[in-house]
Amino acid sequence: MNLSALLRARFQTALATLTDDPAPYAAMIRVAADPRFGDYQSNACMSLGKQLGKPPREIAALLVSRLALDPACETPEIAGPGFINLRIRDEFLTSSLFAMLHHERAGVELTDLREKILIDYSSPNVAKPMHVGHIRSTVIGAALAEMFRFLGHDVITDNHLGDWGTQFGIIIYGYKHFGDADVVAANPVPELAKLYRLTNQLIEYQKANKSLIALQAKLTDAQDHAARETAASNAVASDTNTNTNAKEAKKALKAAQAAARRVDAIAAEINAAQTKVKAVDEDPRLAAIAAEHADVPAAVLRETAKMHEGDAENRALWEQFLPHCKDEINRVYDRLGVTFDHTLGESFYHDRLPGVVATLDKLGLTKQSDGAVCVFLDGFDSPMIIQKRDGAYLYATTDLATLQYRQEVFAPNRILYVVDSRQSEHFEKFFAMAEPLGMTDIELIHVQFGTVLGADGRPMKTRSGSLIGLESLLNDAVARAKDVACNPDRLATMNPPMLEEEQNRIAETVGIGAIKYADLSHHRATDYRFDVDKMVALEGNTATYMQYSYARTQSILRRVADEQKIDDIQAWLVENTTADQLQFSEPAERALAIALLRFEEAIEGAVSAYAPNQLCDYLYETAKTYSTFNDACRVLGNSDPIVLRTRLALVMLTGRVIKQGLRLLGIGVCERM
Numbered sequence: 295m296n297l298s299a300l301l302r303a304r305f306q307t308a309l310a311t312l313t314d315d316p317a318p319y320a321a322m323i324r325v326a327a328d329p330r331f332g333d334y335q336s337n338a339c340m341s342l343g344k345q346l347g348k349p350p351r352e353i354a355a356l357l358v359s360r361l362a363l364d365p366a367c368e369t370p371e372i373a374g375p376g377f378i379n380l381r382i383r384d385e386f387l388t389s390s391l392f393a394m395l396h397h398e399r400a401g402v403e404l405t406d407l408r409e410k411i412l413i414d415y416s417s418p419n420v421a422k423p424m425h426v427g428h429i430r431s432t433v434i435g436a437a438l439a440e441m442f443r444f445l446g447h448d449v450i451t452d453n454h455l456g457d458w459g460t461q462f463g464i465i466i467y468g469y470k471h472f473g474d475a476d477v478v479a480a481n482p483v484p485e486l487a488k489l490y491r492l493t494n495q496l497i498e499y500q501k502a503n504k505s506l507i508a509l510q511a512k513l514t515d516a517q518d519h520a521a522r523e524t525a526a527s528n529a530v531a532s533d534t535n536t537n538t539n540a541k542e543a544k545k546a547l548k549a550a551q552a553a554a555r556r557v558d559a560i561a562a563e564i565n566a567a568q569t570k571v572k573a574v575d576e577d578p579r580l581a582a583i584a585a586e587h588a589d590v591p592a593a594v595l596r597e598t599a600k601m602h603e604g605d606a607e608n609r610a611l612w613e614q615f616l617p618h619c620k621d622e623i624n625r626v627y628d629r630l631g632v633t634f635d636h637t638l639g640e641s642f643y644h645d646r647l648p649g650v651v652a653t654l655d656k657l658g659l660t661k662q663s664d665g666a667v668c669v670f671l672d673g674f675d676s677p678m679i680i681q682k683r684d685g686a687y688l689y690a691t692t693d694l695a696t697l698q699y700r701q702e703v704f705a706p707n708r709i710l711y712v713v714d715s716r717q718s719e720h721f722e723k724f725f726a727m728a729e730p731l732g733m734t735d736i737e738l739i740h741v742q743f744g745t746v747l748g749a750d751g752r753p754m755k756t757r758s759g760s761l762i763g764l765e766s767l768l769n770d771a772v773a774r775a776k777d778v779a780c781n782p783d784r785l786a787t788m789n790p791p792m793l794e795e796e797q798n799r800i801a802e803t804v805g806i807g808a809i810k811y812a813d814l815s816h817h818r819a820t821d822y823r824f825d826v827d828k829m830v831a832l833e834g835n836t837a838t839y840m841q842y843s844y845a846r847t848q849s850i851l852r853r854v855a856d857e858q859k860i861d862d863i864q865a866w867l868v869e870n871t872t873a874d875q876l877q878f879s880e881p882a883e884r885a886l887a888i889a890l891l892r893f894e895e896a897i898e899g900a901v902s903a904y905a906p907n908q909l910c911d912y913l914y915e916t917a918k919t920y921s922t923f924n925d926a927c928r929v930l931g932n933s934d935p936i937v938l939r940t941r942l943a944l945v946m947l948t949g950r951v952i953k954q955g956l957r958l959l960g961i962g963v964c965e966r967m
């Protein structure tokens with residue numbers, strides 16, 4: 295059931311009598327902002343009036359006379375300058391509700407336009423700790439995959455693991471210089487992580503040390519600049535010729551402030567670099583190691599290059615380490631309940647990289663620049679480098695090889711890359727290459743997302759400066775979820791009592807759901823602040839609130855089942871309800887019915903904008919509407935079969951919609967909370 299699609303289709307037919315291009319006007323149907331004026335509104339006549347050079351109200355009257363909206367709507371009303379307000383007829387709502395009761399997919403139909411959609415998501419670089427940005431990719435990608443699948447599309451999920459990059463050079467270097475074969479063999483995951491951290495710290499130390507000189511110079515320049523801007527701003531401000539200079543003063547002040555901010559930013563960079571340097575210098579053991587390994591950044595690149603070139607020792611180490619690195623991330627995926635159809639990491643494409651360069655050469659697209667092989671693209675300031683001077687291939691080269699492989703093997707209509715927005719330039723360039731490579735029939739989309747921020751409003755980090763360990767984050771959310779959902783006050787109301795095992799299950803479902811929902815409910819393009827307390831709150835736009843609403847529906851169903859002495863109340867309701875027994879006696883019933891009937895619309899909207907937050911918003915609205923219904927409409931103790939059945943159907947369908955909706959977002963429910 296898709297009410298707006300139905301209305302759009304009817305509008306399209308009527309609009310075709312007024313214009314040659316009715317589709318864009320038919321699309322101008324929205325859910326009404328104020329339910330007092332109707333359920334939907336069309337503002338097509340405002341634009342159509344302009345196009346036809348006639349008053350919108352006149353067009354609206356004409357359109358309404360040609361609209362065939364039976365039996366879905368009451369007679370449309372024309373409002374204001376020419377809006378058309380539409381109110382769905384109660385009988386249409388109740389008969390749709392009846393159909394939904396018998397529909398296994400909560401009223402959501404399969405698409406007629408089935409597409410093959412490949413989704414590239416999660417894709418962490420293994421061998422270094424996975425961070426919170428990869429959770430966001432994982433959670434958004436998985437939700438998109440589920441939603442597209444649910445609508446009937448053919449979805450292929452592929453985790454493009456970074457399993458071939460410098461991070462392996464780092465652990466190989468660490469292992470060769472600081473590792474102990476027996477210790478690593480006995481406890482590979484934590485030991486490799488230690489080796490990664492130590493070697494990486496040495497690299498960061500060298501880089502920070504080196505950058506400090508340049509940063510100091512940059513700071514001096516910025517300070518000089520800021521001083522000049524401030525002086526200029528003060529001069530304008532003290533100029534007595536106030537009339538002419540108000541605007542200029544504002545401009546000068548803005549420039550001075552921007553210059554001051556730049557000084558602060560550089561100072562912060564210096565501070566961060568100094569912290570890294572100090573951490574090593576002030577630790578005699580580390581300082582000694584650092585002195586001995588001054589060459590580590592270059593040495594790590596050499597180890598990586600040797601691995602790529604097929605050096606036997608480094609390949610053997612890679613083969614030894616990779617399964618352990620995968621185990622590590624698989625633990626996180628298990629915990630999140632995420633699976634992939636394919637995990638073709640970067641290493642999978644290694645043999646194809648020379649071919650990519652050769653193909654581009656043959657097409658005459660490459661140019662040598664400073665010894666590197668580059669592709670210069672129209673509309674970009676800098677070229678795309680596909681092979682470095684030392685022969686190494688790049689991230690972009692692998693992405694091109696991956697695209698060719700995906701086209702050959704999967705032939706998708708679309709590929710979605712669910713990747714951090716900081717990589718947008720990479721994807722713009724990479725997508726621009728598709729055309730010259732002759733891959734014009736695949737739609738390539740960078741589904742970008744913003745940064746997860748810590749409490750301080752900066753990209754989330756732990757005190758040591760490394761990105762926070764994911765598992766501790768998940769554990770933390772689960773612990774808080776337990777405090778909220780299973781606190782003594784709530785436990786006291788549970789009958790039968792809630793045993794420890796059930797409490798733990800609830801805590802896991804609520805805690806993991808909270809993290810996922812936080813990632814999904816903010817529009818993906820925005821940064822958001824990670825705040826566990828807000829995430830697990832029982833009130834507000836949280837998974838916890840939705841899970842709690844679901845549990846309430848189930849508790850009501852159980853109680854009515856007890857009251858009526860029926861085993862399976864849902865099956866009973868489906869089998870024993872006739873269409874004419876569904877009737878509204880309260881506005882809150884009607885409001886809930888229409889919310890439930892918008893489920894398909896919400897999923898459609900979310901997939902077409904690649905924006906799972908639209909489904910979150912829908913679920914939140916529905917849960918709130920349910921809460922209003924719950925306050926206004928008693929379900930228990932009703933003797934009138936019409937009232938009882940109508941309300942039971944609404945409760946049951948609310949449960950189904952919330953459960954299904956959360957499932958699409960990768961979030962579970964609890965039968966009681």
Ligand code: ARG
Nearest residue numbers: 414417418419454456693713
């Ligand atoms: N491994 C990359 C990272 O962690 C993300 C890869 C995304 N997928 C792709 N096909 N480039 O930043």
